[in-house]
Amino acid sequence: MFAYIVEKVKTITQSWKQKHLSHGGKEVLLKAVALAMPIYSMNIFRLPKEICEEINSILARFWWGSGERKGLHWYAWKRVSVPKSEGGLGFRDLEIFNQALLSKQVWRIMQNPNCLMTRILKARYFSDGDILKTKLKRKASYAWKSILYGRDLLTKGMRYIVGDGSQVDMWTDPWIPDHPPRPPRAVGEVQLGEHVKDYLDPNTKQWNEQMLRQFVIEEDVQKIMALKISPLAQQDLLGWHYNEDGLYTVRSGYWLGSLVRISFT
Incomplete structure (x- = not known):
């Protein structure tokens, strides 16, 4: 072909x-x-x-x-x-550049949920509405398999900006501004399903430092405390970590893909 x-x-x-x-x-x-x-x-x-x-x-x-x-x-x-x-x-590198270009398609799908392409793909492949977590289905088209290949790179650079913390899973979603973005590391066993909002003071809407130090390792506690939380924020935002405006670009995706390839080899 x-x-x-x-x-x-x-x-x-x-x-x-x-x-x-x-x-x-x-x-x-x-x-x-x-x-x-x-x-x-x-x-x-x-x-x-x-x-x-x-x-x-x-x-x-x-x-x-x-x-x-x-x-x-x-x-x-x-x-x-x-x-x-x-x-x-x-x-x-053609292989890395190819993946960075396909990541752009995933980003467009996320940013334009009402366009015709997104509605068709959503009805066929990710009816639950989350392209970042959907699994590959049997008999999927080669174009869709290619898009999911691009998604693999995109997910490595995505990070949640904490608003009210209600949509961000505390222990599985990437929201620590590290390289690459990641969830915090726990001191011991934790209860899965907790959200970031559970670690905010309900009155001040700021970090509950005592609770953080109880469950999160010290190094990550310092990184979390450095994150500013707006008491007026009403939602969490998912954006691209490697651009200041949070928007994905092929150039930044290629840069990240190159680093991943170097570290892998």
């Missing part, structure tokens, strides 16, 4: 081989043209790992080659794809 993408990238790079280009010229062509060609498909579908590796090998051959001559690959393509600030050349 995705063979046409590989052929398009191969055709365009072969047409460049006849030209004598500097490494700067090659970098511009690869980033502005070759790496942009699969974007339309990557917005909707998850490209198989084999397709991503095949495209990477085409780009690597063009980068290290000189005209029709094959050049020596001094570094692996993954090393070249590292950001320039970390010693690479900043070429996009």
Whole structure:
């Protein structure tokens, strides 16, 4: 299904081989043209790992080659794809970029609950209304499987902003502003199903420090006490932790995906 993408990238790079280009010229062509060609498909579908590796090998051959001559690959393509600030050349890792683009689709579904696409997908796949917690159903379409692949990255960077604390599960939802966002760590066994509001003083609507110190480890107590609670807040907000405005962007998603890949490997 995705063979046409590989052929398009191969055709365009072969047409460049006849030209004598500097490494700067090659970098511009690869980033502005070759790496942009699969974007339309990557917005909707998850490209198989084999397709991503095949495209990477085409780009690597063009980068290290000189005209029709094959050049020596001094570094692996993954090393070249590292950001320039970390010693690479900043070429996009297609697999991570694909996931960041699909995460954007999940974000749009969350932000536009009344649009036609959201209503159709909701009726078919997540009738309970929570796309972040829905499970993959049998006979799901490949497009939906791809969207859930993007969701896996999005959930790693989502965090609750505590309002009244009634919607945030104390021990399972990510609301501590750490990297990545997470729930607090308990001193011992705790009662599941508790909400953050249970740890707020009902009169002042501020943190119940005595109760926190009883159930939460000291390091996390300090982080919780640093969170300001508005007594006028009436709801909890779920946003993207890695932007100040709480909105997801492909750039920040790609950054997080790169860090996850580095820590995993």
